[in-house]
Amino acid sequence: MSSTSTNSRFQGPFCGCGVPAPLRSSNQDPNRGRRFFGCINYKQPTACGFFLWLDPERDMEKELIQAENQVLKREVEALTKKNEKLRKKYKEAEAKVLGYQKIFFGVLVVFIVLWLGKQFVNVPNTRNMKYLP
Numbered sequence: 697m698s699s700t701s702t703n704s705r706f707q708g709p710f711c712g713c714g715v716p717a718p719l720r721s722s723n724q725d726p727n728r729g730r731r732f733f734g735c736i737n738y739k740q741p742t743a744c745g746f747f748l749w750l751d752p753e754r755d756m757e758k759e760l761i762q763a764e765n766q767v768l769k770r771e772v773e774a775l776t777k778k779n780e781k782l783r784k785k786y787k788e789a790e791a792k793v794l795g796y797q798k799i800f801f802g803v804l805v806v807f808i809v810l811w812l813g814k815q816f817v818n819v820p821n822t823r824n825m826k827y828l829p
């Protein structure tokens with residue numbers, strides 16, 4: 697097929713030769729100006745013959761995918777922010793729990809010390825107790 701090459705950075709589909717099929721425009725009527733992906737080796741007899749019109753519907757499909765990508769990107773950004781917020785909240789809660797644990801442990805130690813002290817004080821008291829006749 698006769699065609700003019702239109703350079704495009706867009707990576708199209710791979711043809712049967714295992715290389716990306718470049719996007720070109722037809723210069724033949726009735727498809728003049730119509731774009732297509734074609735095998736890069738189309739002039740050679742070993743060409744795989746890959747050929748695919750890039751129709752407006754396909755452009756729309758691409759635009760839809762791009763729009764969906766944008767939506768997904770925004771969702772990922774929102775979720776990343778939410779994740780960061782939750783991580784921060786979790787760390788704060790963890791610190792709070794640690795604080796409460798320290799307070800609880802401190803109070804427990806005080807009670808144990810008081811209880812032991814009472815035991816220690818009570819023992820000599822009972823020994824020294826004088827029984828009334």
Ligand SMILES: [Zn+2]
Pocket residue numbers: 711712713714735736737743744745746
């Ligand atoms: Zn090919």
